[in-house]
Amino acid sequence: MESPDQELVRRVSGGDVEAYVLLVRRYYPRCLRLALRMLGDRVEAEEAVQDAFVRAYGALERYEERDLFAAWLLRILLNQCRTLGAKRRRREARFVSADALPEAADANPPDIHHRIELQRALLQLTPEHREAILLRYVEDMSYEDAARLTGVGVSALKMRVMRAKEQLRDLLKESRYE
């Protein structure tokens, strides 16, 4: 049976650094998925995820157990993505490579085409809209949890999600998603 996050965090905080690898294994795929979707670039996404894990480790003493470790980690990751994303501006809206897609290795060429199309559309959203829709529908967070994580109010977050879906719909016109 897997150890709960809190137990692993306590072990790491108590000096068992190697126990941290269990948290890395548990959350790396989810973090990389979010970073890939936010940044659209595999190298930068991997860098953001690595930085997030290292920063989370360095900040463990500030982690409060009443928060879910996953949500806390994702908040750090989103901050990393915002920082990296701000540096790149909107370059990502024009270029999306297949290796920036989580499923690239398993996809056949037509699928890759559509998936790139989806990723390109996603990257044309503002970072705020993009993270709102990803937290709500990919991370399956409640509006309340997603609002807490992003630091905006629930109403504002709902509005962002709604706007993001509308924009995606417009951007994906004439695609197979319609």
Add this chain to the structure above:
Amino acid sequence: MSDEHLNWEQIERELKTLPHLEPRAEERIMQEVRATARRGARGRLRGWLFQPYRVTIAPLSALAGAAAVVMLVVGALWLGRGMSERGAAEGTRPEGSAGTQPIQFVVMAPGASRVSLVGDFNGWDASAHPLQQVAAGIWSVVVPLEPGRHEYAYILDGERWIPDASAARAPEDEFGISNSVVLVRGSS
């Protein structure tokens, strides 16, 4: 909003596809984490929130101790670098062999709920020499030490190791940690 024209389930399924964890990514992260852990050990000794002070005086009496504390509070003064031989004769000597000198350690640690003194003289045992809070945020203990060079540090709340900012530092050990050093003179 209307989703009729958007096959949202398909998009959601697409977006939820999870990438795999590559072993080299895991190793890269853990290398950084281990490096951070090592740096953290050093950082604990450098970025202190608390500013500790050490004084080495004869434990003449509680009144003398209080006076020393007041002096520390108002000016963080260095009161001396070793106990005077005359003072030793006048003071109440704590437990220890005839060759030892009573050395008072004082540290300012506002916010700490307990403070321990660890050093080569007590086997770095955090329970050996707990400090007493003698005034708000001021902790003190008197320890009989053999003449010679001793390395030491304070532990706040059982977990935060701090050096003595006013004392000399020993070279970093294998963990990148530099302890404080006190030189105890022999009695004449």
